[in-house]
Amino acid sequence: MVSLGGFARKIFGSSNDRRVKATRPRVEAINALENEMRALSDEALRARTEQFRQDIANGATLDDLLIPAFATCREAARRVLGLRPFDVQLVGGMVLHNGGIAEMRTGEGKTLVATLPVYLNALAGKGVHVVTVNDYLARRDSEWMGRVYGFLGLTTGVIVHGLSDQERHAAYACDVTYATNNELGFDYLRDNMKYEREQMVQRGHNFAIVDEVDSILIDEARTPLIISGPLEDRSDMYNTVDALIVTLSPEDYEIDEKQRTAIFTEAGTERVENLLKDNDLLKGESLYDVENVAMVHHVNNALKAHRLFQRDKDYIVRNGEIVIIDEFTGRMMPGRRYSEGLHQALEAKEHVQIQPENQTLASVTFQNYFRMYKKLAGMTGTAATEAEEFGNIYGLEVTEVPTNKPVLRKDEDDEVYRTVEEKYKAIIRDIREAAEKGQPILVGTTSIEKSEQLAERLRVEGVKDFQVLNARYHEQEAGIVAQAGRPGAITIATNMAGRGTDIQLGGNADMRIAQELADVEPGPERDAREAAIRADIERLKDKAIAAGGLYVLATERHESRRIDNQLRGRSGRQGDPGRSKFYLSLQDDLMRIFGSDRMDGMLQKLGLKEDEAIIHPWINKALEKAQKKVEARNFDIRKNLLKYDDVMNDQRKVVFEQRLALMDGDSLGETVAEMRQDVIDDLVARCIPETAYAEQWDAAGLKDGCREFLNLDLPVEEWVKEEGIDEEQIRERVTKAANDAAGQRAERFGPEVMAYVERSVVLQTLDRLWREHLVNLDHLRSVVGFRGYAQRDPLNEYKSESFELFQALLGNLRQAVTAQLMRVEIVREAAEAPPPEAPRVFGQHIDATTGEDDFNEDSFGDAAVLTRVSVDRTVAPEERDPSQPSTWGKVGRNEPCPCGSGKKFKHCHGAFV
Incomplete structure (x- = not known):
């Protein structure tokens, strides 16, 4: 019996079919231009880029230019790379241009697909970011596809670890920038720790295409990027x-x-x-x-x-x-x-x-970083299983793009054994049989540790000709994976290893040529040897196809169907034959969670003997349901984490926007004066409440406040004794005295120096308070869960208390800036004095799958250089002038204040320093 939904799909097609069908008229229009493009000279083809830019300047939209721009880029790829994008690749390019996710099978040429929307969107001159999972792929793709962009007159940059700020600035200024997700996130955070706009390296977030979008926006998004530095x-x-x-x-x-x-x-x-x-x-x-x-x-x-x-x-x-x-x-x-x-x-x-403990100086989640882009798109071989999450969190729709040729891979039913030992015996037996007939084998494991265990078992069993690969050394990994399609090759890999690298039957000709002919100069000899290698690859490919194509053998199910599908998708590229099979045991993690105790007893009663497997489509369906439950739970965890981070993100946006406004302003004199007035208003309101009688006024508190925040010793006690004086008159006197003192200081320094001092003090103070605020939010987050025991929603409690903390931050900012600017003195340092060392800061991103820190050995030496008005230095007490704070140098927080007030420094002049 067919459901109503199934009946409608048969008649009208699924929503995915309709989206793909809607692209056909444009694909036909691009194909119609092909002969016209081929007839153009290289110069004429390149000149079209400038014409497109002129069209945009005259009011044309990118959608208006899609057909001619895609046709131009396709022809450039054919001439430069010898690769002509298929019709399905044009469809994938349109999905990306429209800000969606293109699910394209492994081997369908996603790297080439990206050039079409990248070229079109780069014409606007606002920059396009192509995001990859590691430095190797960022370098490889920027060099490889950069040839197409360069041919068409566009510039290409690449951001990898270890570049200077100048190199980063130049790369971001290019029309197209390839980068890893970690580098993009850290550059954003570091930019918002700079003190001058010119020091910032990124120039906005216009359009990003995320390669392996499921890995970056889901797997890696479970943990935030953090920049930390040592606390005082x-x-x-x-x-x-x-x-x-x-x-x-x-x-x-x-x-x-x-x-x-x-x-x-x-x-x-x-x-x-x-x-x-x-x-x-x-x-x-x-x-x-x-x-x-x-x-x-x-x-x-x-x-x-x-x-x-x-x-x-x-x-x-x-x-x-x-x-x-x-x-x-x-x-x-x-x-x-x-x-x-x-x-x-x-x-x-x-x-x-x-x-000293490390303090979070800045942090951001990948969810909130990538949601800053005006337009976001992604591509991967596996996204459909996470379509709900992509839609809910990023507003991205997943479109499954058809393959260029029908998929011939045979996906066999899972084999379930009672024990791990029995499972491994069957795996080794199967590997031997496949290798003996010359079939290439890719063995997928869920962890590095399990890869090593299987390798050791193979060695014991006498199988020695195999490669072990794990997701740690990206460049070596790509080289090994590229040759995993050779007849009889056995490659053991973790499920994530080698993503972004195609497994071609017979091996990868280009990589073999690069390795074997690295020392051979161009000429007839090299050409002959190159031709021989390509002929050998074709012979080996025919042999691998005759043996059944690539055999993907998985040693257990992952908790996510998507990871299993990634592994399966390695086989059967571009119409090649292939097969895949999963081996499981009741002692595997997923089966154990699924309730293997009952199943073990049942299988024994049914008479399942040792080394026998149970194979049935029902088992596959039951496992899929278990995986769906785990995926749903993980999605809820990520969604809940994001709700908390959204609270911080709203505050982060306010602070970062405020920093930009402060950096861009010519003078902060007006802002500083408003802060000073707010401090005076708060101080007077606190010490002289509106409804209080004159004898209830806190004259001593007002005097202390004026000394603490305004550096003024005012005769407040005499003022309050005057007949008929009111709160407004006292406020006016305090305001006048404060403005006069600030004016004299500004006159003494000069307008340029004062503007620099004001900007430095405001930005440094804002950064210090923001760092303290982040620590407070972390601490609040760690304890707010207990509110649930009192029947109160922890998230609502977090929202309200974090808002209170943010309001307190703004109040403290006004007080701290005013207190510092009313005391600041210019210190002339000796010319030979060495500049202060910049504080060391560290990047951190915990890999959610391994628990390892991706940046455990890295530090960004000059990433957060803080501009200082004066250099901290220690001065002997007898050399300090009580009336001149500029002579005090560095004063301990618990030392008596050098001004002679009798208070500790932290409660007097050091209250907001």
């Missing part, structure tokens, strides 16, 4: 908090060793609040006020360090360092550190030197 030394705070925890009694906290949690009781919270107040570590009245989020986090860490972590069990102290012990293996893990201040809490507990 906060040893005093950790030691003080540690000393407080030691004084607590067992009634002050509750420990759950099973769940590894430690929480304060009500009495304990009150006691900790009082102790923190006594040590000037608490803001406001309550420990749980929003501005104390970071302090709650550090106090909880100190409690965990003392009550949950045991010396010589969870860690040891060796050579004055805390070394973590792995709870599963019992091995020491030197170099590894607990994050978010926990390691520092342990160092304080054991009284060893406290190393």
Whole structure:
């Protein structure tokens, strides 16, 4: 019985069929221009680029130019590369131009497809980014396809790791820029840490085509990109908090060793609040006020360090360092550190030197980075299974583009064994049989570790002629994968290895020529040897086809159908024969989760003997359902993470836009004056409330506030005693005094110096407060989940409290900028004094599949050079002039303030420095 939906699809075709069908008139129109294009000389073909640009300047849209531009690019590819895009490749190009995802099978030429929409969109002069999964592919594709763009008069740049800012700036200025997703994201973050517009390297986010879009926008998007740098030394705070925890009694906290949690009781919270107040570590009245989020986090860490972590069990102290012990293996893990201040809490507990923790300076998720592009498109061999996620998060529609030739690959039913041992015996037997008849074999595993295990088993069984490949060394990997189609070749690879490289039956002729003839000069001898290699490749291809084509053998199912389909899609390119089969055991991860205990018992009752497999289409369907459940759960996790990041992203946009406005403004005098006025208004409103009587006014508080924020010693006590004076008059006097002092300072410095000082102070202060805000949001995020126990929605709580923190950031910014600008002095440094070293900052992106940091050895030395008005330096107390802050140099936070007020520096002149 056919469902109504199925009946409609039979009559009208699916929505995908209709989208593909809609492109046919344009494909025919492009084909109709082919003879006209072939008749043009190289110069005439190249001149069309300038004509198209003129048409755009005269008001033509890119859609108007699609047919002639695609025809021009197709002809250029034929002349330069010897490759003429097929009709289905034109369809793929149109899908990309329309801002969608083109699902095209492996071997259908996605790299070439991208040239069509890239050329068309680059004509507008706003830059087009082509995003790849690794540096090797970015370099390869930019050199390979860059020949087509260069022939047509466009410039091509490439962004890979290790380039200077000047090189990056030049690459982004090109018409077409190839780059990896990590480099694009880090450049965006670094640009928003610069202090001058000219130092920024990116020039906007116009149009991006993402190659292997499922890998980049789904697999890698599970973890954010982070730039971090060392925090200032906060040893005093950790030691003080540690000393407080030691004084607590067992009634002050509750420990759950099973769940590894430690929480304060009500009495304990009150006691900790009082102790923190006594040590000037608490803001406001309550420990749980929003501005104390970071302090709650550090106090909880100190409690965990003392009550949950045991010396010589969870860690040891060796050579004055805390070394973590792995709870599963019992091995020491030197170099590894607990994050978010926990390691520092342990160092304080054991009284060893406290190393500064790294602080997040900037972060962004790939979801929010790529959603900044005005138009986004992607291509891959497997996207249909994740179509819902692409639609919901990125607004991208997936279109399955038909293959150029029918797919002849035979996808066999899965073979399920009871144990891993039985499964591996069958796999090795099958590999031997296929290799003996000359069939090339690609063995897919789910991890590097399992690749090595299978390789070891093959060696023991006497099979020695094979290649082991994992997704670590991209260039070597491409070379190995390219030759995996040779007759009898056995290649063991993780599922992700070698993506972006085509497996051709018989081997890859171009790669063989590059390797074997690297030292041979151009000439008749090289031509003859090249022809011999190509003839040999054709002979080997015929042999591989006769043996059945590429055999893809998978050692287990992945939790995502998409990854399985990627592996299967390696075989059967461009109408070649091939086959694929998955081997499973009840001890595999997915089968175990699926409930193998019941299945094992059932299979034994049915009389399944050792080394026998169960093979049935029902098994495939049951596994597909299990995979769908896992995919749905993973999608929910990613969606939930994104909801939290969206809150931060809204704030990030405001701050980054504000930075750009500050950098672009000629003078910030007006902005600074408004900030100063807001500070005065807040100060007067706090100390002289509208409804209060004169005797209730806080004259001392207003005087202290004027000294703290405005660097003014005003006779406020005398003013409030005057007959008939009101709040407005006091505000006017404070405003006049502040404006006069600011005016005198500006006159002394001169307009140019003052403009530079204002911009530097505002940007530095905004960056410092934004970094602190990011830390507070991280800490808030780590504890807000507990609100669910009180029947409150954690996401709504996070939204409201993060908004409060952001409002506090804006208030602190006004106060800090005003306080600094009312004190700032120009310090003349000795000419021979060396410039200050730029702080080291580090990039981090955790690979969600391996848990490894893609950038664990990298640091961006000058990526976040902070402009300073003066250089910190230590000055002896006797050399300081109390009335001249410019002579104080670097003052410790807890030292008495050099002005002679009797307060600690952090509560006086250092309150916002």
